[in-house]
Amino acid sequence: MSATPLWAEAPMESLRPTARSADFIKKIQPDAAELIAKANLNGAVGFSVADMSTGDLLESHNGAVGLPPASVAKSLTACYALQALGPGFQFETQVMATGGVIDGTVQGDLILIGGGDPTLDSDGLALLAADMAAAGITGVQGGFKIWRGPYPYLRGIDPGQPDHVGYNPAVSGLNLNFNRVHFEWRKAGADYAISMDARTGTHRPKVTMARMGVVSRSAPVYTYADVGGRDDWTVARGALGQGGSRWLPVRKPGLYAGEVFQTFALAHGVRLGPPELIDARPEGEIVATLQSAPLRIILRDMLKWSTNLTAEMVGLTATLARTQTPPKSLAESAEQMNAWGRETLGLTSMAFVDHSGLGEASRISPQDMMSGLRQLRLRLGIKPLLKSFAMRDDQRRVIEDHPLDVHAKTGTLNFVSGLAGFVDLPDGTELVFAIFAADLERRAKLTKAQRERPDGGAAWNVRAKTLQQALIERWGVVHAS
CATH class of the missing domain: 3.40.710.10 (DD-peptidase/beta-lactamase superfamily)
Known part of the structure; x- marks a missing residue:
């Protein structure tokens, strides 16, 4: 009589792993x-x-x-x-005319008024300039003034940060492009072609209030100085390579916004003088307003x-x-x-x-x-x-x-x-x-x-x-x- 194999016949039920309980999984x-x-x-x-x-x-x-x-x-x-x-609160950036307006000419100063809007960009200033022109403004007898609103001005959020990091910009009642300027460079022969602008997806106005110089040194990569009321930057030549770009913080956002608005106003035929900061809100007529989201x-x-x-x-x-x-x-x-x-x-x-x-x-x-x-x-x-x-x-x-x-x-x-x-x-x-x-x-x-x-x-x-x-x-x- 031959021996029967151990598993000659299948078991009545197939063997399955025991399901683990939720308590076991937790443990x-x-x-x-x-x-x-x-x-x-x-x-x-x-x-x-x-x-x-x-x-x-x-x-x-x-x-x-x-x-x-x-x-x-x-x-x-x-x-x-x-x-x-x-x-539903909305920030407002405004343009004010002082001294009245006669035949399209502002008899006093034109004031760009900051309302604390952190999202204001160059596209917004372009719209504001267009609205100013649509309101009939064609010229200004006086100066172009900047009031930054009832806010403190701070050179940066945290003084312990490196000068060149874009996440630590100045704080002001008038801000533009998150208070950053776009620095771009490309190799041009033995030197570099450099641009500093206030770009968005649709506008690229050049700015002169922020300047960049290329310097032959090993370190630091960037230096910053306040020179003549401008943001004066230098960059180490060896760090640039063939080309590139980065955003740098703006330390004078009121003047930055003023210069960009000046460019857009000129595109509508309104010639403004250099922007000048003032410390108090004057009396006048609001001729254009831009609201935030x-x-x-x-x-x-x-x-x-x-x-x-x-x-x-x-x-x-x-x-x-x-x-x-x-x-x-x-x-x-x-x-x-x-x-x-x-x-x-x-x-x-x-x-x-x-x-x-x-x-x-x-x-x-x-x-x-x-x-x-x-x-x-x-x-x-x-x-x-x-x-x-x-x-x-x-x-x-x-x-x-x-x-x-x-x-x-x-x-x-x-x-x-x-x-x-x-x-x-x-x-x-x-x-x-x-x-x-x-x-x-x-x-x-x-x-x-x-x-x-x-x-x-x-x-x-x-x-x-x-x-x-x-x-x-x-x-x-x-x-x-």
């Missing part, structure tokens, strides 16, 4: 401390996450520790402005592109509306916003020094940032203003159709990274969170010249962002209902 998730250690960020890491509907705190690590928010601060600035100004649109774009100038201007304008007194500095205006955060939202740790988050001395705890966003989601509808945050794989490629839907504001400084916002889970659960990381000791060692691209900065930032996503993915499993 095998790495805990937060393990994820933080793996990121190897040194410095401090803090986070807080809560259930959006109930406000119940789900997890926290260093939640009460004040850390730099970087551009995450803009989410609170947006709500500060919304509450003070309203979603509604504030809610401006804030949506600010949170998407993280424009520092926009944050500072909407913050200053909100403070002006709340106090009816022009703030003298960003720090003074930021303190008004801090007071609003404490009184309106109970954010006791909120201590910002500006509205954009560019200043490294700003502080807020993850717990307060999370709590503030939750309240502002309920009161002012902040969530639709926040951009969608893409989840990525190990190669930093976007994962299409990721099960977690994240809307958040990012924030990045050298060796500082933040993320705060909302996570929608597949089961309908909504979380609100804030994550901050900062290696302040390493940041403090940077020289001013190292701050544009510090050694190790990019790798540190990638690890911080990887940690942020790992925490969010953990929460998406552990806190699902």
Whole structure:
């Protein structure tokens, strides 16, 4: 009698892996401390996450520790402005004629009046000049004056930044092209052809208030000086190559806007003298007005592109509306916003020094940032203003159709990274969170010249962002209902 094979007959039921329960999947998730250690960020890491509907705190690590928010601060600035100004508020830039107008000729001065619009560009000034001409203005007997409105003038947002970085422009009541000038160069024989202009997609007016000189030296790449009322730049010849371009910050935005408006006015036959700054608003007749987009649109774009100038201007304008007194500095205006955060939202740790988050001395705890966003989601509808945050794989490629839907504001400084916002889970659960990381000791060692691209900065930032996503993915499993 022969032996029967072990599996001569198929079993009555095929063998299947045992389905893992939801509880088991939750239990095998790495805990937060393990994820933080793996990121190897040194410095401090803090986070807080809560259930959006109930406000119940789900997890926290260093939640009460004040850390730099970087551009995450803009989410609170947006709500500060919304509450003070309203979603339909519009900035206005105006042209005024003094002394009356006779047969199209302004008998006194022509005044370009800034209204704090951070989004004014060369296209807008072209429209304003056209409207002025359409109103019948053909000439000006007096001078061409610039009033920058009831706003402080600041040479830059953060004095600790390198001179040439475009994200740290001057702040003024009259701004143009985010207070940046376009520098372009191309090799022309043994030398370089250079242009400085106020370009947009449709206009490229040349400017003379910002000048560039090519100098034979190894370092620094750029230098800046205020020479004769102009922005005087130099660049190291060896850094230019065959050609290229970049945006440089403008330190005299009133004169910058004035020169560009002068160009457009001349195109309509109106010859203006050189722009001259004045310190007070004169009496006269408004002959042309340009309005910005509604504030809610401006804030949506600010949170998407993280424009520092926009944050500072909407913050200053909100403070002006709340106090009816022009703030003298960003720090003074930021303190008004801090007071609003404490009184309106109970954010006791909120201590910002500006509205954009560019200043490294700003502080807020993850717990307060999370709590503030939750309240502002309920009161002012902040969530639709926040951009969608893409989840990525190990190669930093976007994962299409990721099960977690994240809307958040990012924030990045050298060796500082933040993320705060909302996570929608597949089961309908909504979380609100804030994550901050900062290696302040390493940041403090940077020289001013190292701050544009510090050694190790990019790798540190990638690890911080990887940690942020790992925490969010953990929460998406552990806190699902």
